[in-house]
Each structure stands twice: as C-alpha cells, then as structure tokens.
Amino acid sequence: MALTKDARRTIHEVGVVAVIRAADWRTAVDVVEPLLAGGVRGIEITYTTPDAARAIAAIADRHGDDLALGAGTIREAGQATAAVDAGADFLVSPGTDEHLAAEMKATGALTVLGALTPTEVMHATRLGADIIKVFPAGLQGPGLLKALAEPFPEVDFVPTGGVTAENLPEWFAAGAVAVGAGSSLCSSQALARADWSEVERRARRFADAFAAVR
Template identity: 60%
Template sequence: MTEHDLSAVRRHGVIAVLRAPSVATALDTTEALLRGGITAIEVTYSTPDPAAVIAEIVRRHGDEVYVGAGTIRRPEQAAEVADAGAAFLVSPGTDAELAAAMKATGAMVMLGGMTPSEVMLASKLGADLVKVFPSSLGGPGYLGALRGPFPDIAFMPTGGVTAENLDAWFAAGATAVGAGGDLVSSHAMAAGDWETIEATARRFARALHATRATADAAR
C-alpha cells in the first residue's frame, strides 16, 4: 500500500456503509450523503447489483467521491466491483483465498478482524487496513487496547459509530470509521426520506470537523 492510499482514507474520515434495497435507492442515497458532506461510500453486496451502483457513482462524480465495495465474501466479487471502479474493497472477515483475489485487483484492501489473532492474520495476508467489526462489542476502549500491540496497523471500526461518539473513536486511534445504520437509516431509505439522510450526514460531517479541529489544537 502507498501512503497516498492511506491518506485518502484519512482525508475522508467517515465511510458510509450503504445497504440499499435497490440500485435506484442506492444512487439517491449517495446523492443525499454527498449533499450532507459525506464523500466516501462503501456499496455493500447487500445492495442489488453493487457493480452497477459503483459504476454509476463514478460516472456521475468521478474523483469527488471515494467509492468502494463492501461485504465481499467470494473471490469473484472482488474483480467484479474493481472493474466497475471501486477504489477500495472491504470484507467483514479474513480469508486467504479471498484476500489474494482482493489484492490482485490493485484496489485498497480492508479485511475484517476483531481479535488480536485475526488482526495478525489480516496483516499477514496483506490488508492495507483492518476493519474492526463488529466494533460495537468493545467500543472505543477495545480499539485503544488493540492499538497497544499493533501501533503500525491502520484500523477502521465499523458498527456502533455515531456522530456523538465519533471523537472517542478517533481518540482511540481509528484511521477512519465506517458508519452504517446510524448514518444511513434503512427506514429513511425505504421511505425515500432523503432530507433525513442528508441531515444525518451533515451531523457526521460536523462531528468529524470538530474532532479534527480539537486534535489540531492539541498539537
């Protein structure tokens, strides 16, 4: 991995984990997130035809959005979404065959791990970043504990991340965070309530800005 890859993740800070019921809903949700200031989108395989969604996001927005694919569980999925333009690939766990397929695409690779052994395996298999999932089980304190033996590994907690606790996750050592239901409400998507999604994205964006301002002031 190049420093440029990791700097992109740091720059965006919050990655919206998108589990939409349809392609059209995924695209409308993406537009609402972008209007709210969240510019990194993980289109999961829980969304129908994620490759089509990613290709259309890239067509509409190009480099203005950092788009990738998540919930990758099979090797062939990695190539499919990478060909569609995914800049990063995310798996909820760590598997050697899957990791090799993800690495072969040249995209940034994020492998899931929760325990120290899983973190070590993900790193050994070439993960550029470890997705701590489900991070709601241990909270920021657990992430901070992982940072002790693994100060050289980039972590992205996912699960249990809210606008209200965003600062605690970054203080614990997160490189970025993944935010699913607390950022992208399934009820709001089902109702086509783009205003709520946009407003929630603004809350997350403001929280990220405040967290970074506090960190800068402390330096």
C-alpha cells in the same frame, strides 16, 4: 473539490465512510447525493445490495473524483474483481479469508479486511491488509480499539458497527484513522422512504463531528 486518488490517503481524508445496504441498486445510487451534500465523502456499497457492481459503476460515472468509492461485504469469489472493474477504489470484507484476500490484493485496490481480536489482526496483516476493519466494533466499544492499537501502532484501524455521530470523537481518540457508519447514517427506514433530507441531516452531523476532531 476533487479528492486525491491515493486510496489510503483518501480514507484518512474523508474520515467517515457511509456503509450503504440498499434494497436495490438505484436507491444505493440516489442516496449518494444527500450524503455528499451533508459532507460525507466516503461511500461503501455493500454486496448485500442487489446489483452492487452496477450501483458502483453508476456512482463512479456520476461523481468521479468527488468521493472515495468502495465495495463492501465481499464474501464471494469474483466480487472484488467485478467491483474494481466497475470503478471501486477500495474493497472491504467483514472478515479475513485467505482466498478472498488474495483476489482483493490482485486487483491493486486498497484492501480492507475485518478483524476483532489480536490474532485476527495478525492474520489479516500477514495476508496484506492495507487497513483493518474492526467489526463489529460496537460489541466492546472504543476501549477495544484502544487495546488493539497499542500492540499494533503501525496498523490503520477503521471501526464499523456501533459508530454514531455522538461517539465518533471517542473512536478517533482510541486510534481510528476513519470510521464506517451504517444504519446510524443511512437507516433502512430513510432509504425505504427515500427521505434524502434525513440522510443529509445525519451526514452533516457526522461531517461536523469529524471536522471537530480532525
């Protein structure tokens, strides 16, 4: 089933975004199939993956409207533009930098900036963040997100780092609109072994957990 390409609505719709850090671009492309088979339709290819833009282009070509496709770990000038040119629907930075935020916004793609404190949330929203990535969320858990959501009820928060299928309900109860999942969903060991059945199994656990709280 095709997703709407209103990127903000799509993030709400998919609920779970797989944060993929692969050793090579081909592995990043290959892991998408088992993730989709398991029910996870949010895909973020990080720029720690070699040739990340090439992976994004291949995934966009292969899967089209079946997923929400983003680029993550944006830390350098030019990465946001290259990712959108390759087919990314949303852009994610682990922190908030004024110059990067301006480039990300200029692409017209959904802009997700990282923050962990109220001051950082205020800075990111002033720079035009559409969504705030709470990172690394696992340092203080869902209680941190709940505390942030109270003074910022208008902000869409996506916690990343420390999110598992088991604690996913706690993050949504605390105010998350979606979650980002990295090693708990696509572990480096599973990627190295190309253990796609393990990735699909984990994806299904996340998808089931999201379906239960949706």
